Amino acid sequence: MAKYNHREIENKWRKIWAESPVNIDDGKKPKYYCLDMFPYPSASGLHVGHWRGYVISDVWSRYKLLNGHYIIHPMGWDSFGLPAENYAIKMGTHPAKTTADNVTSIKTQINQISALYDWDLEFSTTDPDFYKWTQWIFVKMFKAGLAYEKEMPINWCPSCKTGLANEEVVNGACERCGSDATKKNLKQWMLKITQYADRLLDDLDKLDWPEKVKKMQADWIGKSYGAEVDFAVAGREEKITVFTTRTDTLYGATFMVLAPEHGLAASLATDDKKAAVEAYIYESSLKSSVDRLQDKEKTGIFTGSYAINPLNGEKLEIWLADYVLADYGTGAIMCVPAHDERDFEFAAKFGLPIVQVIAKDGIEIPDMTEPYCEPNGTVINSGDWNGMESSHLKATAPEMIEKRGLGKKTTNFKLRDWVFSRQRYWGEPIPIIHCPDCGCVPVPEEELPLLLPNVESYEPTGTGESPLAAICDWVNTTCPSCGASAKRETNTMPQWAGSSWYFLRYIDNKNNDVLVDKEKASKYLPVDMYIGGVEHAVLHLLYSRFYTKFLYDIGYVDFEEPFAKLFNQGMITGKNGVKMSKSKGNVVSPDDLVRDYGCDSLRLYELFVGPPELDSEWDDRGIEGVFRFLSKFYNLVLENKDKNVKPTAEMLRVRHKMIFDITQRLNNFSLNTVVSGFMEYNNKMIELSRNGGIDKETLITGVILLAPFAPHIAEELYKELGGSKLTPGSDTKLTPGDISWSVFANSWPVADEALMADNEKEVAIQLNGKTKKIVLMPADISKDDALAAGKEVLGERLSGEIVKEIYVPGRIVNIVVK
């Protein structure tokens, strides 16, 4: 028996593919853009978890290649940003150097996967030729009024010493390092992503994305419909505007609460309350956002002032409480304790009145012990609204309020503008010049890129100033507009800046005139399939959608959504679901496995470990199984290639069922069962081979099906089988552009369902739904004959009166007796 020498085979075909790539753009084939979320060049290298995503995308790419597409399958480096910079600081080496070194070593590892990557398209986000356009987009946004400066308290990571976007704060902690985020008052560049909130929400419907991710984005955008209602303040000029989604409960408002930061908070205090109110406002200002989040126990203070319910003229106490968010809605709420949990809790604690305005199960509860929050039921205690259905009223009341001049209907979003400045060195400089006369002036487009100055000291200052601020000869410049001496903006962009649009650049990565040529963009974009981890559900994926919509609006691309289809692969973990990490010491490197079992075996095993969308625990031992499968298939082909066996009906059946099953599972993205399918059909073919051999065409079919998964062995066996014009065993002749030697020159096989059909089916004979025996029956047996056969099998077990007889063709005979 021949030995499957994976090392020899894989080295050989790697060399051949390098000389003569099999993925060729002939201008006629439809394109298919399959993209991996690009990695940041980490020093720790790849582990088997990284491999998984890359294998999935490569299998899919090669499948599309066999379906007649030209594949765009690029790879690049997300090399600006905190992880790269932190690593450089730790090593005491400039990030430009560590980043370049890491790219070199990771690229070597990625090449072991033997993916179809087209390295001509490669770039790093740190390449000036690339970030020129990252800066250019910023300038365009500035000119469009989407980038603006604002001083406000933002999320601040004391460990990373930089401001963070809302999206980067997870449970009050820095998404990167896990430190508790604090607030810091800083002048920041902001991107007006909120202007796109509606489109970002509505266009989710167009996307073939996991529902989970779409929902996470929808929740993050957080649109709610309701009304802004004006409440007069008793005895004063001012009015207080509140936002509510439950306009239907307006008659049930029994008090009001303002955030301590509300503009009127202090001035509403009556003389006797002044000291206490000011103390409360001061105390709240000391609380961190984390404290305010975790402190569920409600606090508050009565201002002494009253508001008037615009509908019924009732006097409402105005309170301050820090459970009301200053930066959502108007920073003030009307409180309906009967129908809101938080208001109920507050009313209960401070003894405020509770008025029920929606009947629960048709009744008014005399002493409510818990709020009734469902918006359905008959409206009561609500003047002219009495008797209406609350869900209907909820939808129509905002309009009625507006007509009566009491407020206006409106929508609110949870989404906030994007805090875009980072007080760190390793990022794109924000191309803005601060002129004492002209204000903020963008660096002229023709002067881009604005290079990141190369400096000795790049550690974060922690003061809220970027390290760039210390480089006087860089900071001091002249205003492009008036020529006066001016200063450069010293903050840099977040890591997300480059990744928000990088997928466009692969198409045209050497273009110095435009970020991507319009014709090329129109031909090759958008991305058809995007593969990566779910951790970017609201960060990168939301930002990319925003950037794409902006570039669409200013006419640079002709599509509004960057990623038509999204696939999130599950994580590969160590034992007991523990995330692989250096510190846990449970990282499995692919290098040894490739050496011992080969790239093809590891590719298959990465898929075989479990459903691709779920997390899977890694167990090295399982790779033996796929290696054995490849060895057996290798031998099966070599043993049968010269036998000239004529295909029998059984061989045709196996061949076409194999095509059908593999294709269907692949289309369903059930890649783990594709691999088990190969093993199953391999076992069947081995069985056939033992009974006299197997025909060549069936073997070639198996090889083509296997090619996207295990490309090296597929090429080798295809050649051994004399695929195309090749002479088995001879050296492969390479002519540029001619790939007739390759298994990838084939089309994906098509199953002939007529040839798949079995003559006989295994039918389960059931008595009262319990299987008693399995018998072979002709596939075309009539119902009566099948039932008769079934009864015969059951024989004397069949006592009592038969009440029902069921025949499911080719599957079940079920006799029901009483």
Added chain:
RNA sequence: GCCGCAGUGGCGGAAUUGGUAGACGCACAGGACUUAAAAUCCUGCGGGCUCAACACCCGUACCGGUUCGAUUCCGGUUUGCGGCACCA
């Protein structure tokens, strides 16, 4: 607290619209080949009952329902994971 996903042998996991539960693989056990080992091949492998086989019974987290038939559908419970978390 709210929302989503999941619970199947010793393990990873399979099961078209409800239709033979445990495919495929790992591990394990026994056997063949070998002086021996490795590799390879063959056989077995959910539990109970049984010396064994046949037969029978139980079995897809738990309880209940619909159905001739439920891992699949419905109601309830529970455990684990993920997301959101005072957004009015």
